[in-house]
Structure formats: structure tokens, C-alpha cells
Amino acid sequence: MKIEWLSLIIFIAFFTSCEKLADEYGPVPPKENELLDGPVEGLSVEEQIQFLNGDIAFNDEVFTAETGLGPVFVGTSCVSCHSGDGKGHPFNQFIRFGQSDTLGNPFADFGDGKNQLQNKAIQGFQPEKLPPGAPFTTLVAPAVTGLGFLDAVPDESILSLADPYDENGDGISGRAHFAYPPEYVQIRPNSISRGGKYIFRFGKKAISYDLLHQTVGAYNQDIGITSLFEPIDPYSGLEEDPEISTQVVNEVVFYLKTLKAPIPRNQNDPDVVSGKQIFSRIQCAACHTPSMKTGYSPIEALSNKGFHPYTDLLLHDMGPGLDDGYTEGFAETSEWRTPPLWGIGLSENSQGGGLFLLHDGRARSIEEAILMHGGEAKNSRDEFNALSNQEKKQLLEFINSL
């Protein structure tokens, strides 16, 4: 056989194998439990379409000056702060400033009168500068996975975990953050109200009532995007036409609601099993509540489901070490909402290979984060310090498996 015919046959055979070769020897998908993104199981086709639309808006849409960015801003897109739907990185950290008490009085009247420092600006504009003497805190973005489950927890379940006067004497006195919701949010059925205030559950100091509140606030305060819900431009302080449609906002809210809960790993590892027991024994689980259950949700995949977020959604006094002298809403300066621990073991994959934990990313490891706990968590921190090296390792392996 002539060599050119042989070459042609090889060429065609090779080509006809391309798809199979790409499928079998191409990049393999990461394991499901190594990814933070992806939808919750059980979505209908219609819901998957909404999820996909929200996914595109959240992960692909980058704002420019022409599409509404700024003129002062913190990030250019949702994904710039929530890479892979995980925790943020200090390069996009942001500052909130002004309130040092619980009265809601801004320290300075910048732009829209809100208290997030707009630390970047498009060409020709200057970013805001922190007013001298203003109390402030620096924040890195939280992970956004599993938020739909937290959103669907009934108020009464959250209040059942609260012990504001430490009546059980364990030194832990978590309380729900009651605050006034904006007019545009729909109050959850069977919500519990106190003097017109409702339980806020999202944000480092539980400053957002629900995911719509959180989303339109982030568009507005992080990217400078006005919406029907938040029409005030952060730079001018004036009402502007919406720069994002209500449909897109709703799709992003749906996306955030239906992002899957992080899947724990290595749960049968003996060290992880032992670490889980230590986690409960030294009272970590008193605030980082392992299990919760959703109430009714119009999204069936989220309705009446048990899940394991390792948070109680309550505010806790974390002591002077984590007291930045700044607060939001009716939270005290040293109070922080218990952050969910689920997905913490995957944080390195969204934080560039390192770890930046606690509200401002100051802790570079899980152990460092534990050692920075104070206030209501002081006893647990002390008990951690008293553990043997083996027990510490087991506890850290358990937390890392979440």
C-alpha cells in the first residue's frame, strides 16, 4: 500500500476517534464533592433553566462604565468577589465604616448615605476615602453555596437556638438579629416579628433579610448598579433608572437559592469521625450548629429538607479581638453572625490556594481562626488549646472535611 494511502487511512481513523479520545482522555470533571458550584439536586427542567440564566448573570456578566459600573465601586462583577461561588480573596476586600453604635447613624454622609466605602473608581472619578476617625471594618466576601437552604429555615427554628440571656449558663448567648426590612422584600410566611422588626440572617453581621435584599444590595454597593429595588446611585446619592432588569435580579436570586449545599468529604475517615466528636465536646457545635431543617419552600428541592450548615444564623459576641469598633443594624461591634462552616475545606480552591478566614481574611488557617475566637467562644478556644496534638489534628481534619 502506498504510504500516502496509509497516511490517509490513519488520518481518517484518527479523526473519527477524536470525540471518543476527547471524552475519554480529555480533562475529567472534578468530583462533585470538590466543587462548590452546581445546582441542588431535584430541580425541574424549568428551574434548571432559571438556574442557568442566573448562573450566566452571576458568573459571566462583567459590568463596564457603559452598562452601569460605578462610577465608584468595589468589583466589576459578582464572580470577581465570589470566585467559584466560594469565599472571596483580600484583593477584593471592602470596607464598611461609620457606625459605632446600634442606632443606625452613619458617620459620614457619602454619596448614597450608605456605609460601604467605594474604594475603586472608573476613569476620571476618584474613589471614596475613609473619613478620618471613622470606625470601620474590612470584609472579604463569603461563599454563596447552600444559601437557599438557610433562606428556607423557619424563624422559629432560628429562635429555638437563641439564648440571648444565657439561661442555660454555658457562656453562649446567641441572639437573632431583628431589624427593619426594606419595603421591597416579601416577608416569609409565618415570620416572627418584634415591633416591626424581622429576623435578618445573611451577611457577616446578619444585615440582610433574604437573598433578594442581599443581591440588590450587593449589585448596588459592590458594583454601583441601580435596580428597581435599590435605585439610589452610590456615587451621586440620586435615584437613577435601573441599570439591571428585575428579571435578571430574580434569576440571580434563584441561582443563589438553588446552589447546592457543599458536600462533605472523607466522612468515614477515623480521624474525621473522632474530630466530629471533639467538635461537639468542646462546644464548637453550640454556635456552629451541625444540622438544620428547611420549612416549606415553593422550590420543592429545598422544601422540608435536612441539611448541615454548621451555623445557627445567630449573632454572637466574639470578644475584643474581633471587635473592629464598627457595627451594622442592631448588632453590637463585637457581634458576628456565626458563619456556616460547610465548604470551608474547599476554600483554598476559591481563595487562590491559600486561606483567608474570619470576616476580614486575617486568619490564614483554620487553627489560626479558632485561636482568634473570643467572647462567647473563649471557652471553646481554651478547650481547643488544651487538646492533645492528635486531637487538634483530628478536629482540624473534621472541619477541613466539611
Added chain:
Amino acid sequence: MKTSIFYSPNYLIITLILFTLSGNLIAQNEDDILKRTKSDTTDTQLNMDAVYNRPALTINKAPVSIGGYLEANSIYAVEDGLTEGLSFQARRLTLFLSASINKRIKFLTEVEFEEGGKEIAIEFAAMDISFDPLLNLRGGIILNPIGAFNQNHDGPKWEFVERPDVAVKLLPATFSNAGFGMYGKTNTGDWIIGYEAYLSNGFDNSIINNSKDRTSLSSVKENEERFEENFSGDPLITTKLAIGNRNIGEVGFSYMGGTYNRVMEDGLQIDEKNRRVDVFAIDLSTTIESTGTYIVGEGAYVWVDVPKTFTQQFGNKQAGFFLDVVQPVLQKKMFGWENASLNVSARTDYVDFNIGNFTQTNTNIGDDLIAVTPSISFRPSPATVLRLNYRYQWQNDILNNPATKTATWYLGFSTYF
């Protein structure tokens, strides 16, 4: 499970028919009316001559030549285990029209239809007046001579379906602008030296105001007004010095720079200062005589004055390169084609879109990609290439999180006509 059409017997038959048909077509004689122009086969060519060194047809004794090229391909990509299946792409149809107005006055235009006509661009439309081999004036829509690929970008000249990343993702190839300038070359012994220098319209704010979320010179191509108005008001300077040796090859050094923003508008100040973009590129090409191995590559470094008040998402330094190695393995009469050749090749692409460290953590900023592309290509004639490429790419986001891995198969052709 999806059944691949690649496994279909019909698909195999169609592929074989296409091969056979293409052979028959090539074998037909051209119409006597149409004469193919003789390309310059002297050894005094440099990359800068690429726009005129293309096959073209003349009609009788008309002083006009026409030509062009077409390229199309199939593509199958898998990104981190997920695929959207097989697609066919009609990448571009390009038409050349050239005329000798006078013995030393030439005109050439290149009009490109991309993505089935979605994008239509005059990539080149210039008049050249020659006073001396060392002094030629060129004006119109010129190809800025940054690197080599921008001027030498015709699909049939390359063994790869994708254009080099450094050329199209870092630099804005094909980058042309309204402008004027001069060029010339001279040779002595085996050496050839050429130069080019142009002033043209340039970049705009889209470098740092774009939906790519990174400093992007290529975003300027979305500005449809750039052939009518220079956004910054300052000309973009593009210069190149190329040195060739008949026995060694060619190396080129090029620079492109200018202001990309607008400081004043209607007498009002809208930015605090002029902001510059500067690009330096090196290109090389050579053929190893003993093996026939052809090596071509290009590297570029970009500096952009990004406002310090902007996000670090947009870097002020970028760099990248590509390197192609093409090895002919069969050069002989094949399937009736006299000058057929079968080549194996490999390309390496690397681009770092954001060089530097994060201010807050002093850790390396990511946003880079690296890709390797082995290729098998068959040229029934030098003007036509059938290409089978497999590209494997690793792309890091700005934080250097685990890379997105993409494997892509291409089968396509590109041919002058």
C-alpha cells in the same frame, strides 16, 4: 448516552467523498481567461511583504488581481469534563483586490467576512507609492506591523486552525487602522533589512473598560468608529525593524505605543492625564535546511497605564508568546497532487494577562493560560491546507485557583482561491 456522528458510516463516506472531490477540483484547469499571478519567489522577502505576497488571479491583461482565502472547520471541545458537542465553524472568507495604478503605485485591499458575515472588516486598504526601495509611502487602512502575525495572518499559511493566543488575545490581531507611514528594505549579500514606520489611529478606553474583565488591547476592535476618529487625539506610533538572512531566517523587532484615553472633550477635562499603552514584540522565523523544519514564533510585552484607582483585575503589564514547529514528513506527489506535503507540527501558546502581585497579599496574580497544540496537516498544494489539531489548554483565573482544563479537536481547511 449521545451517539457520535463520527461513528456513523455515513460520516466516513462523506469524508472520503470530500477528499475525492477536492482532488478532482484541483485537477481541473483554470479558465484560460484567468491567469494566476506569479508570486515573488526571490529570497528577498520579509514578513512585511506578506500583504502582497499572496496568490491572486488576473483577468486578461487587466491591471487588477483578485484573490482571497476561505477557512472553515469542525470543533469539539471538552472543558473540565463538560462538552457542548460538535460544531462547524465558517471562520472567515477574505477577499483581496489589488491593482497596479502605475508601475510604482499600487493599491491593495483585503476585506474579511468573519463568522458567516456577522463581522465584516476592511483589514487592509492602502495605496503604496514607491520612490525608492528604501522609501515607499503607504496610506489608507494599514496593518500595524506589531509582531509578525498581524501582517502575515492568512489562514492557508498556518498549520493550526486557531490563531496564536498572543496575537489575538494579547495583541489585537488582525489590527488595522487608518494611517500613513513609510517602509523600505535593502539587501546586501545574504542579508535583507527592512523597516516600517506608521502613524495611525489608535486605542481607546476599552482597554480597561470592557466585558472581558481584564486589560484587553483586542477590545479596541469593537470600536467601529476607530477608522474615522482617533479616540485619544494622539497618533499611535508603530515601527518595525526586520533583519533577514537567506540562510538563517528572519527576526523582527517592533514597537507600538501611544495614548489610549481622552483627557479633554469639548474643552472639558474628563481624565486626569494621558494614559499610555506600549507594546514591544519580537518575532522570528527560520527553516532548518537539513531537516526542513520550519520554526516561527512571536513574543510580546505590553505596558498599560491603568489608573491606580481602578481594580487590580486590570493589569498594567502583560506578556505572551507562541512558537510553532512544523516538520514536513512527506513531500512528494500524492493522490495526483504534484507538490503535496504531509506535516506534523506543534504549537505552544502562553499568555499572562496580568503580571504582578496582589497589593494586599503580595501573591502572584493569575489570569494566564498555556496551551499546547499538536497538529497533522496535509497540503495538496502550498495554497491549501487540511488541518487536524488537538489543543490542550490550562487557564488560571486571576486568583490562581485550580486551572480550567480544555481539550479541543479541530478538523478544518484553509485555502487561497
